[in-house]
Amino acid sequence: MRRRALITGAGKRVGKAVALHLAERGLDVAIHYHHSRSAAEGVAAACRERGVEAWTLKADLSDADETRRMAAKVAQRWDTLSVLVNNASMFTPKPFEETSLDDVRALNSLHLEAPFLLSRILLPRLRAAARADSLESSLIVHMVDIAAERPFHGYTAYAVSKAALAALVRSMAIELAPAVRTVGLAPGHVAWPPDYDAATKKRMLSRIPMGRVGEPEDVARTVGFLYFDAPYLNGDVIKLDGGLSQRY
Template sequence: MSKAFVTGAGIRVGRATALALAHAGYDLVLHAHASVDALEEVAAQARALGRQVDLRTADLSDPDAVDRLAAALRAEHPALDLVVHNAGIFERVPFARIDRARYRRMQAINLEAPFFLTQGLLPSLLAAPAPCVIHVTDIAAERPYDEYAHYSVSKAGLLMLTRALAVELGPKVRVNGVAPGTVAFPPDYDEATKQSILARVPMGREGDPEDVARAVLFLAQQPYVTGQVINVDGGRSVVL
């Protein structure tokens, strides 16, 4: 039985990804920080499908917590077939107001945690027959959004980490990414903001977390694909 580790698995894209993997036959190790109750609900659904599920909580902005999480997973899951780095934060702040604390927290969760979790879990990945790492990045990695400078920088770093690890960890470990665009609007977006964004999406609608989950599953099952990032954005990146 294959085993997958998914960060930020309680809500939105992480939840959809965890459930898609459960339906595909993966046993799961699922992480959350604040969304613990939601994570329990995801675990219950996966267990109802006959999957084994291990739940973990950690604040990925804390380097020590990241290291403890990696050590615990190495000890209890000596082989991991798939690692999906989905956890992240997204906030709109004008560049002039981004202080060092905001910047560091953004980079810690969105970029440094995937970097050091993969490093810490490398023994477990190498013990699997055909291991894969997938980063959930963003089309903003290459086409930044206004007033999201620190966020766009973090996702640009994650994009390059995808390519760098594909080179360095191949041929044993494949590393790919999925870049969502307009997928599940943030709750604070008003209708006018939503419509102005959708006007730039060729598909004419927002995506949903299941769209991203299907792309993750595709990459997990493609043995000759590495170093690639699939945009799941309804074509928005074509016209940005």
């Protein structure tokens, strides 16, 4: 049986690293993008060089109809899906007093509703993969954030949407296992956002016990570990932050 993965937001950064890593480990990959078409095509080409099937899909995942259409395309092309990584995200600051209900809804659409819809629609494919595979279960990874528990100042809409996603991890985990495990990954700082200046980076680095920012490959290798090597891990939101959130 061929193992297959769908990764959202996989044209760049963390999603790209996850797609490349899973391809390296033999999984066919569906690479979702929104604006980064040529980057996503490049990732697909690099995955094909690793000997697997790789294709791209475009969708605005803050739009439920586009999300549904994308899920349907995946279900049409593949009769099984072994791994779903809900990675697509928007990280834009806005003070609470300037945050509108539309801002909250937009990030909920992307961070909560799209992962819910993709999981819900593709569940029969994930179950089919589990039945056909020697591994015990298929895997859904929701990319959370340590800010779901301890929010960054000025990111209310982001933090509450990620907190809701962490709750979704737990609910899905108790209902979908054993065929499908659901795990959350909560990174700290991985591949600096482009708008951080040198002083901000230095201040943040000084707080990370590991002494470095996380690499996209750190996340990618953890996804591989969760799928191949952690068959009893289900329902946790795992911090992947070099120890940052342990600091008082």
